[in-house]
Amino acid sequence: MCGWYYCVYLVSNHTFHGTPYILFDYEKLTFYKPDMEKFRNLKLAIEVCEKEKTYPAVLNAANEVAVERFLNHEIRFDQITQISQEILNNHQFDAHPSLEHLQAADRWAREEALRWNS
Numbered sequence: 001m002c003g004w005y006y007c008v009y010l011v012s013n014h015t016f017h018g019t020p021y022i023l024f025d026y027e028k029l030t031f032y033k034p035d036m037e038k039f040r041n042l043k044l045a046i047e048v049c050e051k052e053k054t055y056p057a058v059l060n061a062a063n064e065v066a067v068e069r070f071l072n073h074e075i076r077f078d079q080i081t082q083i084s085q086e087i088l089n090n091h092q093f094d095a096h097p098s099l100e101h102l103q104a105a106d107r108w109a110r111e112e113a114l115r116w117n118s
Contacts, residue, residue, distance in 0.1 A: 065113035
């Protein structure tokens with residue numbers, strides 16, 4: 001399923017204060033430029049998308065584990081981006097990754113995120 005469609009589907013099938021939230025009932029949605037210093041993980045995600053190759057797989061894996069660790073009260077919220085950034089900094093970049101290389105990068109990043117200590 002395409003990413004944007006999935007987001008629209010999820011948002012359109014939820015409730016807000018007991019009222020169904022139907023995205024298509026709104027004629028206009030307004031988006032504001034995000035504060036990249038406040039939303040550091042968004043800034044990091046944009047940078048990673050521009051680099052492509054194995055970077056997005058590494059960021060995604062590290063972020064998923066970091067968020068899970070936060071939800072399990074193992075780390076603070078502000079450490080999610082710190083973990084992702086440190087793992088990206090230590091990542092061995094692959095300019096022409098195969099599927100196997102992407103999977104290996106994903107596994108490596110998850111293991112590093114699990115081992116991370118402040």
